[in-house]
Amino acid sequence: MYGNGMAVGVLLGALAMLLAMPVAPAVAGDIHRWVDDDGTVRFSDKPRPESSDRERQVYDRQGFVREVVPAPPTAEEREAAAEERRRAEQAQESGEDPALDQAARKRQLERVYDSLAEIDSLRERRIAALENNVRMSERQARVLERERDRIERQQARNPDSAALRARYADELEDVQGRLDRERAYQERQQARIDEMNAQFDADAEDYRALVLEEED
Template sequence: MKNMKIQILLLITLIVLQGDLSAKLYKWVDEDGKVHYSDKVPPEYIDQAREELNKSGVVKGSVDRALTPEERQQQAAELARQQQQAQQQAELKKQQQAERNKLIKSYSNADQITRLKNERINALQRNIELAEENLIIQKRNLDDLLKRAADRERSGGVVSDAFTAQIEKSREQIKNQQMFIFDKTEEIKATEEKYDNELAKYLYYTGQTKSIETFKDTGDTQTIKEDQ
């Protein structure tokens, strides 16, 4: 430490004697950890971190070391990631604004969303009920066809191709009816989810709740809890 102070004093004295009071004094550390002082930075240390001292030996500025190619690549990648994230956030905000405008334009109040949901679900449930009634009839018809075919075979007769085709057609109708019921049941679930989400977003965009995530659907009752 004593030697360092002596070096600084000698350099400052030299600068003063030369009459160049505006000259700069630099301090840097080489790869071996040795501290250097000079009024000029050698070319081999130009990329090293360094401090600039005034004529009193007080630090008045500093220069960070130059980045390695790998660090520059990482820095560029991080900058690109931040720019992409900012772009995604801006796009999301734009989409949310468009969604907000659409919801507020589509519905006059939250009760309207619930009413439309119930109307749509009731219509789907009526379709399912009718399909289930038809399914019962179709199954009875199939049972009757199978019984007639069995009776004919027991009596030594032959079941014609046309009658067999009629049985297969009946089975296909039952299968289609079951698929119709399944599809309508899934449509009810999708309808509930659609209107529940729209209600949650409507309440959020109109300031009636603080967070979309706090919305919970409990059958016919919607519960909204504001974030604390």
């Protein structure tokens, strides 16, 4: 029950001692309060150098707080502030506005999709069409592989005929070219499937964040 009264008494005593000190010109009458490394509250008519990295309170001669001097930012805070300024400057130079970009993205999603279920349904239809293309190409590739094997067997049965060897070589070159094109087509279709899945994933995520959450 005496804790607050004792603290007030200590503060008034410290102020009284400072009031008895010779008054210097200008702002020398200000009283600086800070906390040292041991947690002890200190008072002085001059700011202590070791308190430069801590918040300080400046009192006038009547004991009223005249100014609160905040602690300077840490190295991490200065680095974070510099990074934020750099990003803001880049966005300003490029004319980008995140809020405007999100609004445009929201309008785009609302024009294309009526619901999250529609995103999944459209994904299934488009991916199914691409996968069907891959299956048809794989069947064609198997037909070409059998044709290539047949020509190679005929070539092996007629090793002495120069005319047949030339014909078989042309046929093999044609079949192999068609087979290579089918395989390249399958790779392109699979790449489209992967890209489409990634796009639908992004659409679904943005739809949840920009459309559904705002509706809630």
